Amino acid sequence: MAGSGSTEEVIPLFPTPFMRVAGALDAALVRGLVEHFGAQAAVRNNASDALSHTAMLRPSDSPLLGLVAAAITPRLAGFGALMFGEALGWSLKEMWVNVLETGGRQAMHNHANSFISGVVYLTPTHPESRTVFMKSPGGHDFSFKNDHAGSSTGPFSADKWISPQPQPGDLVLFPSYLMHAVPPNPGERRITLAFNAIPTRLDSWGYRIGFTG
Numbered sequence: 001m002a003g004s005g006s007t008e009e010v011i012p013l014f015p016t017p018f019m020r021v022a023g024a025l026d027a028a029l030v031r032g033l034v035e036h037f038g039a040q041a042a043v044r045n046n047a048s049d050a051l052s053h054t055a056m057l058r059p060s061d062s063p064l065l066g067l068v069a070a071a072i073t074p075r076l077a078g079f080g081a082l083m084f085g086e087a088l089g090w091s092l093k094e095m096w097v098n099v100l101e102t103g104g105r106q107a108m109h110n111h112a113n114s115f116i117s118g119v120v121y122l123t124p125t126h127p128e129s130r131t132v133f134m135k136s137p138g139g140h141d142f143s144f145k146n147d148h149a150g151s152s153t154g155p156f157s158a159d160k161w162i163s164p165q166p167q168p169g170d171l172v173l174f175p176s177y178l179m180h181a182v183p184p185n186p187g188e189r190r191i192t193l194a195f196n197a198i199p200t201r202l203d204s205w206g207y208r209i210g211f212t213g
Helices: 027-040 064-082
Strands: 020-021 049-054 090-100 107-109 116-121 133-134 161-162 170-173 179-182 190-199 201-204 207-210
Touching: 027 064, 027 090, 027 190, 064 090, 064 116, 064 170, 090 179, 116 201
Parallel strands: none
Antiparallel strands: 020 170, 049 090, 090 190, 107 179, 116 170, 116 190, 133 161, 133 179, 201 207
């Protein structure tokens, strides 16, 4: 029998950080990015003919991207401190613009050779084509699930999480290993700017590795 003074506490062990910054880019910069890079997305995606990308870009490739980097980089320092316990220097390793036409989708993937990845939404997003984040396949979960009409899904039982409805100029940051995808887009053209970032160095009790962007 439980004691009359007993208490219960649920502790979320090892949570995954996810940062959302509403209005990270102002409307004028968002319009400039759409006008300048929207027509340059000529690289077709293997998973969908209605999804295309620009070539990999750096902040130095355009004054517009330099302004994006200036707005994003301070956010990287704060988010990186959550991941590594220290305010490190960060640099944007690469950036690219995605153009998702009506009916297009983006298959589940993560980003290699980086530590923080992010997305800036440049046009309105249909609610059904919000970015979806998933647990990594082949994890350490039980192989039999309790999933039916009478069960409820919560943060400890869900396989996926649908990100909040974004507005143009909104930014999200997440660890690069996190799997994510975009469901088929039933709405109008959806344009985003994605990027990967790396810290200047990591130090594990004297074993130091430096990174260059």
